Every structure is written in structure tokens, then in C-alpha cells.
Amino acid sequence: xxxxxxxxxxxxxxxxxxxxxxxxxxxxxxxxxxxxxxxxxxxxxxxxxxxxxxxxxxxxxxxxxxxxxxxxxxxxxxxxxxxxxxxxxxxxxxxxxxxxxxxxxxxxxxxxxxxxxxxxxxxxxxxxxxxxxxxxxxxxxxxxxxxxxxxxxxxxxxxxxxxxxxxxxxxxxxxxxxxxxxxxxxxxxxxxxxxxxxxxxxxxxxxxxxxxxxxxxxxxxxxxxxxxxxxxxxxxxxxxxxxxxxxxxxxxxxxxxxxxxxxxxxxxxxxxxxxxxxxxxxxxxxxxxxxxxxxxxxxxxxxxxxxxxxxxxxxxxxxxxxxxxxxxxxxxxxxxxxxxxxxxxxxxxxxxxxxxxxxxxxxxxxxxxxxxxxxxxxxxxxxxxxxxxxxxxxxxxxxxxxxxxxxxxxxxxx
Numbered sequence: 001x002x003x004x005x006x007x008x009x010x011x012x013x014x015x016x017x018x019x020x021x022x023x024x025x026x027x028x029x030x031x032x033x034x035x036x037x038x039x040x041x042x043x044x045x046x047x048x049x050x051x052x053x054x055x056x057x058x059x060x061x062x063x064x065x066x067x068x069x070x071x072x073x074x075x076x077x078x079x080x081x082x083x084x085x086x087x088x089x090x091x092x093x094x095x096x097x098x099x100x101x102x103x104x105x106x107x108x109x110x111x112x113x114x115x116x117x118x119x120x121x122x123x124x125x126x127x128x129x130x131x132x133x134x135x136x137x138x139x140x141x142x143x144x145x146x147x148x149x150x151x152x153x154x155x156x157x158x159x160x161x162x163x164x165x166x167x168x169x170x171x172x173x174x175x176x177x178x179x180x181x182x183x184x185x186x187x188x189x190x191x192x193x194x195x196x197x198x199x200x201x202x203x204x205x206x207x208x209x210x211x212x213x214x215x216x217x218x219x220x221x222x223x224x225x226x227x228x229x230x231x232x233x234x235x236x237x238x239x240x241x242x243x244x245x246x247x248x249x250x251x252x253x254x255x256x257x258x259x260x261x262x263x264x265x266x267x268x269x270x271x272x273x274x275x276x277x278x279x280x281x282x283x284x285x286x287x288x289x290x291x292x293x294x295x296x297x298x299x300x301x302x303x304x305x306x307x308x309x310x311x312x313x314x315x316x317x318x319x320x321x322x323x324x325x326x327x328x329x330x331x332x333x334x335x336x337x338x339x340x341x342x343x344x345x346x347x348x349x350x351x352x353x354x355x356x357x358x359x360x361x362x363x364x365x366x367x368x369x370x371x372x373x374x375x376x377x378x379x380x381x382x383x384x385x386x387x388x389x390x391x392x393x394x395x396x397x398x399x400x401x402x403x404x405x406x407x408x409x410x411x412x413x414x
Contacts, residue, residue, distance in 0.1 A: 015283035015290065017394065018318060018353050024280055025294055025319055028301060031329035032253050034184035040172055043164045046182035046225045047329040052158040055175050057148035062112040064088075065143045069125060069132055070116035071103040073140025080134045084127075088113060103132060112144055119143035151175070161330045163225070183225075183329040189248035189300075190217050190256040191231035193241060193269065194307060199233070212380065213258040213312050220316050220414070221256075224324050241268040242276070249298030253327055256320060259307030269304050273297060285352040285394060288377035289315040301327075308377035314355050314389075317413040336412035337391070339404045340367035346390065347398035357386035360407055369407050386410065 016024070035049035064070065071082055082103040088094035093111035094104050104113050112119065120138040151157060157175070158168055164180070172180065197211035198204055211233055221228045229252075234244045248255045257269055270293050273279050277297035282304075284292045288311040293304035303323065305315045322332035340360060348354045357372040369390055372382040391406040392399060399405050 012283050012285070012290075013351075015285040015352070016281050018284060018286050021281060021284045021292065021294070022319060022322060025303070025323050026326055026332075028280065028294075028296075029323050029326040032184055032186045032327055035181050036184055037179050037181050039179045040169050040177075043172075043180055043182065044166065044169060046164050046180075046185075048158055048160055048162045048164065049181045049183045049329065051156050051160045052172065052177065052180060054151045054153050054155050054157045055177065056151070057153050058151040058174050059145050059147060059149065061147055063090075063145050064106045064108055064110050064112055064119045065145055066119065066121055067107050068119045068122045068143065069103040070098075070106040070112050070119050071138075072098065072100070072116060073118040073138075073142075075100070076118055076120065076134065076138035076140060076142075078134050078136050082132050082134075084130050084132065117141055117144065163328075163330050185225055185227040186253040186324065186327040187251055188221060188226050188228040188254045188256055188324070189231060189252040190214070190221070190228060190258075191234050191244055191248070192217075192307075193234050193236055193257065193259040195236045197233045212309050213307070216309060216312055217256065217258070217316070220313075220320075221324075223414075224321075225328050226324060236268070238268045238272070242272055245269075245272060245277070245297050245302075249300045252300040254323065255297055255300045255302045256305065257303075258305045258312050269293065273302060273304070277302060284315075286314075286318075287348070287352050287354050288375075289318075289355075290352070292319065294319075306377070309380040310357075310377045310383050313383055313414075317410075318355075321413060335408045337406050337408055338367060340369040340407045342390070342399050342401055342403045342405050343368055343370040345398065345400045346371060346392065348392050348396065350395050350397055353394045354392040355389040355408075356392065357382050358388050358390040358407065359386060360388035360409060367407070369405065 038046060082101060084105055085102040086094040086096050087105045088110040089107045090109040094113050098104060098113050098115040106119060118138060118140050119142060120134060124135050125132040157171060192211055192213045196208050198208040200210055214230060218230060231244055234240050270282050273293060273295050277295055279295040282293040284290055289306055291306050292315050295302050303320055305312050325332040346356060356375050358369045359372060360367060360369045369388060372385045374382055387410050389408040391408060
């Protein structure tokens with residue numbers, strides 16, 4: 001199948017490249033000021049405001065890596081017979097003194113007795129009448145975990161600016177740390193514009209469509225450590241848009257809008273940004289998502305996304321996502337890109353970078369990718385079917401089946 005360009009593919013020589021636009025956005029984004037202490041149950045995905053240092057050695061004492069028998073390494077030869085002198089279980093260490101010719105039954109995680117230095121696996125002994133017989137040699141020191149082997153007290157275990165993961169939560173708990181200092185959540189105010197937008201549950205009138213963008217933005221924002229406020233649908237009047245922008249700028253770190261950033265009669269967002277705010281840029285040489293406005297309104301950064309739903313997702317993933325991460329206090333990583341063999345011809349107009357929706361698969365040792373079909377920026381169904389962007393460079397006229405192309409898996413950006 002060949003995907004053809006549409007009538008909106010004309011290019012603007014003054015538009016920024018994707019890299020230029022992202023660089024300008026990140027140059028203006030500074031981590032928000034302020035921090036707070038939160039308990040571990042509320043720390044997941046938050047950004048650490050300070051580094052965390054280990055309080056304890058982990059493990060705190062020598063312990064067994066498996067179920068077996070603790071003994072002295074110089075008695076670990078095949079055929080050795082040892083009497084079982086006691087049992088050491090997790091939380092219930094054996095407190096006796098091991099003598100020559102003796103061993104201790106030990107369970108995983110239990111403290112190794114002071115006079116033992118080796119644990120032989122239970123599968124490698126025979127037991128009869130309280131006596132074990134080693135079936136094979138066991139090297140001295142086998143199957144013993146040592147104090148501080150995982151973490152040493154006083155060492156930095158989590159760095160400032162790190163986004164807290166589930167594993168980090170467990171690490172903190174293992175140190176007895178019940179709360180951490182995290183960066184304040186950036187406040188994001190968002191709204192959509194368009195008199196054609198109708199709320200869910202309302203019967204559509206002629207010329208209306210349901211407002212999908214606000215639900216998409218809410219879902220996207222929920223994956224980041226931000227506080228977001230939904231201003232709803234703002235009417236397509238200059239006064240309504242002005243009031244929404246001023247109200248949002250009173251509390252927001254970032255104002256996020258969809259629609260109203262092109263050059264139509266009802267596109268008030270960019271016009272007001274030019275008149276009463278500060279415009280950094282408003283065109284990017286990309287598809288979907290060319291009309292993208294960035295600047296400042298009052299004390300808040302402003303990012304105006306296009307109105308078409310696919311363009312909203314594309315520009316959010318490539319520009320809003322890294323901006324949010326920078327505001328949160330962590331450095332955004334570049335999207336993960338891989339090379340895949342294209343299964344069909346794709347066409348585009350030179351002069352802008354295309355992010356076409358594709359289905360990425362791995363079979364027989366190679367990655368392949370194919371189009372989801374129609375690439376119109378209104379075709380949200382194809383976005384739902386896709387799991388990756390096929391990236392076609394600015395000056396490229398497209399690609400043909402069999403070419404290797406750059407692909408960005410959605411899991412790295414959504």
C-alpha cells in the first residue's frame with residue numbers, strides 16, 4: 001500500500017526543525033522551585049529533590065543464599081560426615097558455637113553462625129539420623145552473602161533528580177527510610193478550544209464532534225509527576241480565550257492548550273500570545289503537528305498544541321513530554337530509536353519531518369514496520385492501532401518497501 005500526501009503538505013521555509021524547536025523549549029524550561037517530603041507509598045514516579053544515602057549495610061550480617069547446611073569450609077570435602085547441631089532460620093539465628101565435625105541446618109536468608117563460613121546446598125547431602133554426608137566437594141565460602149554486599153552504609157544510593165521506580169521504593173524500605181524529599185509537582189493547566197466540541201453524553205448537533213483532546217491530555221499528563229487542572233472547553237471568542245489564559249497564568253507553571261494556534265479567523269490563542277504574552281515560535285517543520293505555539297503568558301510557560309487529535313499526541317510526545325520532565329527536575333532522555341525494515345512504500349513531501357503511524361513487529365530475528373493506513377491528523381483510530389512512529393527525514397520524498405527506516409516505539413514516549 002502507498003500512502004499519499006494530502007493537500008495540507010505545503011512547507012514553510014521559516015518553520016523550525018523538530019530539533020530546533022525542542023532545543024528552544026528546553027532552553028526556557030527550568031525545574032520548578034520547592035520540594036516536599038512524602039512517604040514511600042506516595043513516592044513512586046516523583047523526582048528526588050536531594051540525593052539519598054544508605055543508612056545501613058545490606059545485608060546487615062552474613063546470611064545464607066539458599067536452604068542447606070552451614071559448616072566450616074575446611075570440612076567441605078565429598079564424603080565428610082557432620083552432626084547437625086542446630087537450626088538457623090530467617091529471623092531466628094542459631095546462637096551456639098559450631099565445633100569440629102558439626103554443621104547447622106540453615107534456611108535462606110538466615111544468619112550464618114559465627115564459626116561457619118560455607119553453606120552446602122541441601123540437594124548435595126544425604127541426611128540420616130541427624131548426620132549429613134556431603135556428596136560432592138563444596139568450596140569454602142560458597143553460598144554465603146556478606147555484610148554490605150548489596151549496599152554499604154554511607155554510600156549514595158539514589159541521586160538527586162532521579163525519578164523514583166518500584167525498585168527504588170524497595171531499596172529505600174530496605175534501608176528503613178520511610179520518606180524522601182521530592183520536587184514539588186509542576187502545576188499544569190490545560191484546556192481545549194473550539195465551538196464544535198461537545199461533551200460526552202450529549203447528543204451531537206449538526207457540525208459538532210465530541211471533545212477527545214481533553215481526555216487524551218488528561219491520560220497523558222497522568223503519567224507524569226505533575227498536578228494538572230482541567231479548564232474544560234473554552235469558547236472560540238477572543239474574550240473567553242483571554243480570560244482563560246489570564247486565569248491559568250495566575251497559578252500554572254505550564255499552560256497547555258489544543259486548537260486555536262493556526263491562522264484562522266477563530267484562532268485566538270496565538271494572536272493573544274503575540275499581543276499580551278511572549279511568542280518563542282509557532283511553526284515546526286513536521287507532520288503531523290506543524291502549528292505548535294511556544295512562549296510565555298504571564299509567569300507561566302505556554303505550549304499550544306494543534307487541534308487535530310493525532311497532532312496533539314505527536315506534539316505532546318515530542319515536545320510537551322521533555323518539557324514536563326525538565327520542569328519536574330529530571331533530564332529528559334531522547335526517544336529510543338531503532339532501525340526496522342519497511343514492508344511497504346511510503347511517500348511524503350520534502351521539507352518537513354514525518355512521523356507516520358506504524359505497526360512495529362519482531363519476527364525471525366529482525367524488526368519490521370508497516371503503516372497503519374491513512375495518516376490524516378484527524379484519524380485517531382490509526383493512532384490507536386499504531387505502536388510506533390515511522391520517522392521519515394525532512395528532505396526525504398519517502399521510502400520504499402525493503403528500506404531500513406528509523407522507528408520510535410511508543411513505549412519510549414507515551
